[in-house]
Amino acid sequence: xxxxxxxxxxxxxxxxxxxxxxxISSRDINKLRNLGFISASEEDIRLPGAVTRPKPPxxxxxxxxxxxxxxxxxxxxxxxxxxxxxxxIQLWQxxxxxxxxxxxxxxxxxxxxxxxxxxxxxxxIFYVKRHNDxxxxxxxxxxxxxxxxxxxxxDYPMKESVQGWRNKWFYLxxxxxSGQHPNLPPFEDxxxxxxxxxxxxxxxxxxxxxxxxxxxxxxTLKNTGGLTMCGxxxxxxxxxxxxxxxxxxxxxxxxxxxxxxxxxxxxxxRTATVAIDKKEGVLRESVKDLLEAANITVxxxxxxxxxxxxxxxxxxxxxxxxxxxxxxxxxxALSRLYSMIFPKLLxxxxxxxxxxxxxxxxxxxxxxHLIDLEPSKRSAExxxxxxxx
Numbered sequence: 001x002x003x004x005x006x007x008x009x010x011x012x013x014x015x016x017x018x019x020x021x022x023x024i025s026s027r028d029i030n031k032l033r034n035l036g037f038i039s040a041s042e043e044d045i046r047l048p049g050a051v052t053r054p055k056p057p058x059x060x061x062x063x064x065x066x067x068x069x070x071x072x073x074x075x076x077x078x079x080x081x082x083x084x085x086x087x088x089i090q091l092w093q094x095x096x097x098x099x100x101x102x103x104x105x106x107x108x109x110x111x112x113x114x115x116x117x118x119x120x121x122x123x124x125i126f127y128v129k130r131h132n133d134x135x136x137x138x139x140x141x142x143x144x145x146x147x148x149x150x151x152x153x154x155d156y157p158m159k160e161s162v163q164g165w166r167n168k169w170f171y172l173x174x175x176x177x178s179g180q181h182p183n184l185p186p187f188e189d190x191x192x193x194x195x196x197x198x199x200x201x202x203x204x205x206x207x208x209x210x211x212x213x214x215x216x217x218x219x220t221l222k223n224t225g226g227l228t229m230c231g232x233x234x235x236x237x238x239x240x241x242x243x244x245x246x247x248x249x250x251x252x253x254x255x256x257x258x259x260x261x262x263x264x265x266x267x268x269x270r271t272a273t274v275a276i277d278k279k280e281g282v283l284r285e286s287v288k289d290l291l292e293a294a295n296i297t298v299x300x301x302x303x304x305x306x307x308x309x310x311x312x313x314x315x316x317x318x319x320x321x322x323x324x325x326x327x328x329x330x331x332x333a334l335s336r337l338y339s340m341i342f343p344k345l346l347x348x349x350x351x352x353x354x355x356x357x358x359x360x361x362x363x364x365x366x367x368x369h370l371i372d373l374e375p376s377k378r379s380a381e382x383x384x385x386x387x388x389x
Contacts, residue, residue: 019052019054019140020167022048022168023164023167024047024170028168037068038172039173044173045173046172047170053189056171056187059173060173061174061187062092063169063171064165064168065169065170066165066168067094071102071107072102075174076174079117080102080184083102086198087198088196091185095131095144095162096162101126101145101147105122108221109121113214113217118214120203120211121211121214123203123207123211124203124208124211125151126148127146127201128144128146129143130143130144131143131144139190139192140166141166152219152222153218154218
């Protein structure tokens with residue numbers, strides 16, 4: 001069973017039988033937060049101030065610093081809730097060593113035996129004892145879980161007396177968990193924890209068979225390799241398992257974020273591709289409209305492929321060359337029109353022979369198109385014309 005360090009008679013005389021004002025400080029609360037024992041939210045903590053009898057607000061429970069250092073956290077384990085209701089006791093009526101026993105037992109069952117905390121195994125190992133101070137039980141910490149003397153349980157060091165633990169208490173929010181009863185037994189200001197029939201921890205023959213088999217596994221666990229387990233090692237294993245679960249949860253969140261980021265990037269690429277295709281389509285239609293307006297036949301060689309931006313640019317460049325050619329032809333046509341209209345006007349007013357000779361002397365291209373009309377313009381400016389009759 002757990003090994004205890006002896007306490008002096010003077011220490012025992014200092015045990016308080018009743019509540020006293022809490023000596024907890026903001027420094028203590030900050031230390032608990034830094035260790036991860038309590039919530040970081042200010043709303044989950046209440047300091048009692050100078051009151052000497054607890055009156056926890058609704059949704060809060062009385063918590064001792066010494067309990068947190070021995071493995072207790074809220075929301076409380078379902079097994080602890082069951083024990084408190086079954087034995088008819090309050091959390092604050094237990095001792096720090098009782099919390100340590102409970103923490104180690106739960107860890108052994110879950111982490112080493114691979115089972116939920118077993119009620120029969122618990123009753124085979126522990127019994128409930130009412131502590132006495134000068135033949136009277138103290139109010140705070142008046143009940144304890146003790147290892148039976150005939151049970152060869154795990155060896156781990158414990159202090160028989162934790163100095164001043166009763167003076168450091170505060171109110172901690174009892175958080176609810178989905179699918180689990182949310183609260184510890186409601187606070188009751190009791191002066192004495194009276195023994196009950198449930199404290200006898202009697203096992204039925206059927207329960208004893210199962211409890212004996214489970215306890216054999218505990219003994220094997222204790223003696224494997226000649227190693228001796230200690231309470232601090234078991235608690236550390238429990239803490240490491242809890243940290244691993246938290247880290248696994250964080251990794252899952254990171255993977256989820258990366259998946260979402262990849263999906264967003266794929267959606268962005270699809271959107272960009274659609275936008276490019278749309279712009280290419282507009283470009284193709286614009287070029288076709290330009291060719292149709294210029295009355296230029298779009299042959300099969302000039303048709304665009306749907307997936308080729310290069311073809312669209314090539315067609316645009318080729319179309320530009322054809323449009324320039326069209327403009328050159330238009331210029332020649334305008335020159336011919338000018339030569340047909342302007343000389344006839346002059347010939348109708350006595351200038352026919354001179355301008356006719358001048359027109360015939362103008363240079364023409366292979367298609368008989370005038371190239372330069374400047375001589376005609378200068379001749380026209382020298383001859384006054386009167387359009388009146």
